[in-house]
Amino acid sequence: ASTASAATIVEHTFYVQNLTVSKLCNSQVITAVNGSLPGPTIDIQEGDTLIVHVFNKSPYNLTIHWHGVFQKLSGWADGPNMVTQCPICPGSQYTYKFTIIEQEGTLWWHAHVSWLRATIYGALIIRPRAGQSYPFPKPYEEILIILGEWWNANVVDVQNQALATGVLPNISDAYTINGCPGDLYPCSKNQMYKLKVEPGKTYLLRIINAALNNQLFYKIANHKMTVVATDACYTKPYVTDVVVMSPGQTVDILLTADQQVGSYYMAARAYASVAGAVIPFDSTTTRGVVVYEGAPSSATPVMPALPAFNDTPTAHKFFTNITGLVGGPHWIPVPLMVDLQMFITIGLGLEVCPANTTCEGPIGTKLSASMNNESFVFPISLSMLQAFYFNVGGVYTTDFPAKPPIQFDYTNASFNINNPSLFFAPKATKVTKLKFDSTVELIFQNTALLAVENHPVHLHGFDFYVLAQGFGNYNPATDRKKLNFINPQIRNTIGVPVGGWAVIRFRANNPGVWLMHCHLDMHLSTGLATAFVIENGPTPETTLPPPPADLPQC
Ligand code: C2O
Helix, strand or coil: CCCCCCCCCCEEEEEEEEEEEEEEEEEEEEEEEEEEECCCCCCEECEEEEEEEEEECCCCCCCEEECCCCCCCHHHHCCCCCCCCCCCCCCEEEEEECCCCCCCEEEEEEECCCCCCCCEEEEEEEECCCCCCCCCCCEEEEEEEEEEEECCCHHHHHHHHHHCCCCCCCCCCCCCCCCCCCCCCCCCCCCCCEEEECCCEEEEEEEECCCCCEEEEEEEEECCEEEEEEECEEEEEECCCEEEEECCCCCEEEEEEECCEEEEEEEEEEECHHHHHHHCCCCEEEEEEEEEECCCCCCCCCCCCCCCCCCHHHHHHHHHHHCECCCCCCCCCCCCCEEEEEEEEEEEEEEECCCCCCCCCCCHCCCEEEECCCECCCCCCCCCCHHHCCCCCCCCCCCCCCCCCCCCCHCCCCCCCCCCCCCCEECCEEEECCCCEEEEEEEEECCCCCCCCCCEEHHHHHHCCEEEEECCCCHHHHHHCCCCCCCCCEEEEEECCCCCCEEEEEECCCCEEEEECCCCCHHHCCCCEEEEEECCCHHHHHHHHHCCCCCCCC
16 A cells, blocks of 8 residues: 555455464464454555455354544444444355545454454554655654453353353453563463564554453553554654553554663553452553663563552543644544533443343342443344434434433442442433534543443544543533643543543534444443434435445344
């Protein structure tokens, strides 16, 4: 994808199949793309058209999502199962086709059905158009760092166990850097990612958090990092010694090899933010090594001191200090008029255990999750986008509430089984219908009813401005003064702070059905989701085209 002329087509073929890999003294069957973990990197320029032929040779239903891609008038290629398509059944195929418009940076792709994204994921790098450059000095080299999560088990079994019995998913056995667990895990001395650097040179590290259920701290011993983009949106350069990422998020940093010639570990481990460790999490550490050219091979690398798992002040500092690059490539000023404002509680609750099942939650219940007391259910007979396009009723309803049924008060929120509201949420497929090109403001309130943790909310199809965030109850009288309309960071996934709130804004200028959900898969599959149905605009250029002929049918 490097010709100077416009309209290049970049074509890939993904063969998705089971393979056996050895990790952590264990041999495990996983489902992966083209036999590799992570899967193939897609490297493309802004303005190019991407065509990916997906052949499902695995035993599972499959879809692929292009996380963060706007999908302008190509909603049929977005990928969430039963939202924009029916699954690609075992033995079938589907071709995803879309053009990358008005965005550049580090994104990624992943399976968007069951928990298969644990092993079906890869990077999607969008470079500036020919003749355009980065808004920072050209790096000597570009490096991909994909953080993942690994189970010594089949992830579909892990998911089924978690969803059947309720509260406690099997925690993962390792974190990985580019598929490698690193030398702190058993049998992994030779499975450690190594980055070779030349003294004095500056590298662009494109970091992706592809973990399933964990936010991660990432650090490189003795080195500062300069953040230049988040979620494929340029930022004002921000210098830090630690990066925090929710699943779904990406961070681009500049790393200069400006320390003494030697070797230095890079390491990642969970930011779990769970008060009193109510929910078990994988507390292990993955590491790789940065080796300077000329470093003695005998030297023991320096280990970075990672923040404690529950170091919310450090996480919050990172999440809130980043600002957008005003006037940089693709920068659009914040729309100041809002057509629709919604207040959305997000959090965990419980549901009654189905008959003939044993659930492990309090009083024999199992975990449920909701937004505004609605626990999202994926349709089964027809995808929501087909229902929208062909005007078929009965697949979803457009009555998702614009505010919760009770006035939520964090200071009084506690585990109270007798208070059913927000705790025992009904299950349905409720969406919000939006007029084409309306500006929407969402105020998220983390309920922290069951566990105090940060929820990474991801919106499909759009970037949004993060206008403000904080702890405790959102209070309009004082908190609206904190909204940043000048240089807010722009993202597609926001970690709504533990027991806190966040205000985001986006322009609904793309017709179709767009999922919004917590990017912790345990929470997505227990209902922490909703969707926006955006009506067609007035012209053919603002109308969703018909589905491709090979769109999978249910
Ligand atoms: Cu990266 Cu709906 O997901």
